[in-house]
Amino acid sequence: MLHTKKRKRNAAPSGFSRRALLPLFYLTLSFLLMILPLDGLVSSVKAVLGYIFIPQIRLSHSAVKYADNVSNTVKELLNTHHENRQLRQEIEAAKILGAQAEMVFEENERLASILKLQPSRPWKGTWAQIAYREPSQWNTVILDKGARDGIQPRSAVISVENGIEGLAGEVVEVSDSTAKVLLVRDEDFSAAAYLSPSRDEGLLVGGGSGAVHLKYVPLLSSVQEGDRVYTSASSSIFPAGILIGEVSSVKKGHSFQTALTVEVAPAISSSALKEVFVILDDKGKK
Amino acid sequence: MWALFKLFIAFVGATVFHWAFATAFANIGIQVSVMLVFVVAACTLLKPAYGYPLAFLCGLFLDFFGTKLFGNNAFTFCLLALFVYMLSERFDFESIFPQMVTVFCLSVFAVLFNALLLSLFTSSAVWQGFWSLLAGSVVNALMAPAVFFVLRIMLSKGFSSKEA
Numbered sequence: 001m002l003h004t005k006k007r008k009r010n011a012a013p014s015g016f017s018r019r020a021l022l023p024l025f026y027l028t029l030s031f032l033l034m035i036l037p038l039d040g041l042v043s044s045v046k047a048v049l050g051y052i053f054i055p056q057i058r059l060s061h062s063a064v065k066y067a068d069n070v071s072n073t074v075k076e077l078l079n080t081h082h083e084n085r086q087l088r089q090e091i092e093a094a095k096i097l098g099a100q101a102e103m104v105f106e107e108n109e110r111l112a113s114i115l116k117l118q119p120s121r122p123w124k125g126t127w128a129q130i131a132y133r134e135p136s137q138w139n140t141v142i143l144d145k146g147a148r149d150g151i152q153p154r155s156a157v158i159s160v161e162n163g164i165e166g167l168a169g170e171v172v173e174v175s176d177s178t179a180k181v182l183l184v185r186d187e188d189f190s191a192a193a194y195l196s197p198s199r200d201e202g203l204l205v206g207g208g209s210g211a212v213h214l215k216y217v218p219l220l221s222s223v224q225e226g227d228r229v230y231t232s233a234s235s236s237i238f239p240a241g242i243l244i245g246e247v248s249s250v251k252k253g254h255s256f257q258t259a260l261t262v263e264v265a266p267a268i269s270s271s272a273l274k275e276v277f278v279i280l281d282d283k284g285k286k
Numbered sequence: 287m288w289a290l291f292k293l294f295i296a297f298v299g300a301t302v303f304h305w306a307f308a309t310a311f312a313n314i315g316i317q318v319s320v321m322l323v324f325v326v327a328a329c330t331l332l333k334p335a336y337g338y339p340l341a342f343l344c345g346l347f348l349d350f351f352g353t354k355l356f357g358n359n360a361f362t363f364c365l366l367a368l369f370v371y372m373l374s375e376r377f378d379f380e381s382i383f384p385q386m387v388t389v390f391c392l393s394v395f396a397v398l399f400n401a402l403l404l405s406l407f408t409s410s411a412v413w414q415g416f417w418s419l420l421a422g423s424v425v426n427a428l429m430a431p432a433v434f435f436v437l438r439i440m441l442s443k444g445f446s447s448k449e450a
Contacts, residue, residue: 019371022334026342026364033349033357034407042356053350056298060305067306 123239124281126150130273131178139186139206139270141169143179143278151179156231156238156279159268166243166267167191167231168276181276184244184266185212192232193244195262198222201232204244204264212245217260223250229264239279243267289441293328293336296440300324301347307425317414317422320429321348322396325363326389327434329370330379331441341367358403362396369395382431389430393423 036042128151131144145151151174159168169189173180182189189206193214200221202214217223227247233240245266304320311318321344329337345360352358369392377384397419 019334022338023364023368023371026338027361027368030342030345030357030361030364034355034361034403036356038356046350046356049346049350053301053347056301056347057305059298060302063302064306064309 123277123279125155125277125279127275127277128179129275139183139189139208141181141183141273143181143276144177145278146177146179147174148176150280151278152280154237155179156242157181157276158242158279159273159276161268164243164267166245167238168268168273170237171278179278183270183273184268185270191238191244192235193229194232195221195223195247196228196230198227201234202259202262204229211248211263212266214247214262214264215259217262219258219260221260223247223260223262225249292440293332293340296324296328296437297340297344300344307429311422311425315414315418316425317397317418318425318429319348319393319396319422320426320433322363322366322393323389323426323430323433324437325366326370326392327385327430327437328441329367330374330385330434331437334367334371337367337371338364354408355404358400358407361403362399365399366392366396379434385430385434386427390423390427393426394419397422 033042033045126145126149128143128145128149130141132142133140143151151171153171153174155171157168157171158165160166167184169181169183169186170191171179172182184191184204184206185208186206187208189204191204192201193204194201195214195217198221200218200223202217204212204214206212214229225247229244229247231238231240231242231244245264247262248265249263251261251263300320304324307318307320325341325344328340332340341363342360345357345363348359348363349356370388373388377388379385379388
């Protein structure tokens with residue numbers, strides 16, 4: 001029994017040797033790996049380790065790559081945050097600009113109303129632009145709107161110049177999308193008109209390249225230069241009260257004449273005409 | 287088995303962090319070794335029966351990337367494990383200061399010893415300068431408390447020397 005115990009004690013290594021055995025084993029193994037040639041056993045060991053480590057290396061690499069992507073994403077986020085701040089500032093500036101634009105718009109409306117860019121009377125009609133102008137017939141213009149927009153022949157055409165609303169002419173021909181307007185200066189144009197303040201009536205006729213005349217004004221009329229000429233209620237085409245122009249000169253006729261003829265300077269000059277308002281619903285005049 | 291799995295996870299984590307830190311610090315010429323800190327920390331927690339094989343395996347992992355010599359890192363890490371087990375009888379690795387001092391000293395030793403082994407076996411110099419050695423050891427020492435803390439949480443059950 002004792003012998004057996006002694007044998008057991010000899011067989012089992014002591015605490016110190018047991019502790020020394022383990023590091024010794026691994027140190028020897030490492031040392032062997034170091035001294036062995038790289039192309040022999042070591043390469044086989046490396047190949048075996050490759051199966052263990054390569055997935056880990058891939059994992060590590062992809063993790064590092066992911067972390068790198070995360071840092072890039074964070075950078076992008078920070079840049080986005082910076083851009084966001086800049087854009088907010090720009091939006092604030094745009095809001096201020098918008099408010100200013102609104103103020104300008106209101107001011108524009110106010111000034112437009114002051115300048116009477118809209119017809120002063122509640123006529124229904126349509127604004128049209130001068131689309132074409134025949135050089136040989138300077139007192140005739142073609143509008144960019146026609147029957148499709150409700151324009152009919154013999155419609156009155158007015159315009160605004162220097163804030164003054166005045167008669168521009170009369171629609172003489174209409175197609176689907178265009179309308180021909182005979183301007184006040186045209187030789188073929190005529191309209192019943194009256195003088196203000198004398199209230200004397202006459203017939204306004206165009207003069208072509210010459211002056212516009214108001215004919216058949218009573219001899220005893222107190223007409224003077226500067227008197228205003230308006231369309232008369234007796235006109236079959238035009239609504240009453242549209243300004244045509246001002247008297248530019250009064251010629252005293254011969255003794256045998258029964259009426260006066262005065263020269264009128266139209267309120268709307270033919271050459272400056274860009275936009276016109278065509279009156280559409282003046283019932284009873286057409 | 288569960289404890290071994292946790293150890294494997296810790297090993298994989300160490301390789302990932304080693305890869306990341308080595309790549310990041312290599313750009314500024316500093317040799318950082320998370321694996322070394324991991325081995326030192328693991329050896330303070332694990333029984334020698336697990337600590338030495340782990341140190342050997344971690345060394346082999348680093349050797350796997352080498353081309354001139356194979357086994358030098360395994361040898362160095364086994365020596366480190368031996369030192370840690372010797373020191374653990376005198377040092378209290380529960381507190382931060384001994385952890386950092388140990389890791390710093392062992393980092394310096396590991397770099398110098400590796401350089402010595404390489405010069406002995408391959409006659410090639412791998413000395414990267416005093417700055418790299420010192421800065422790398424400092425970074426390793428600074429990382430040590432975190433690594434010790436994480437490993438203590440992960441390996442607190444199943445491997446501790448007290449339980450053995």
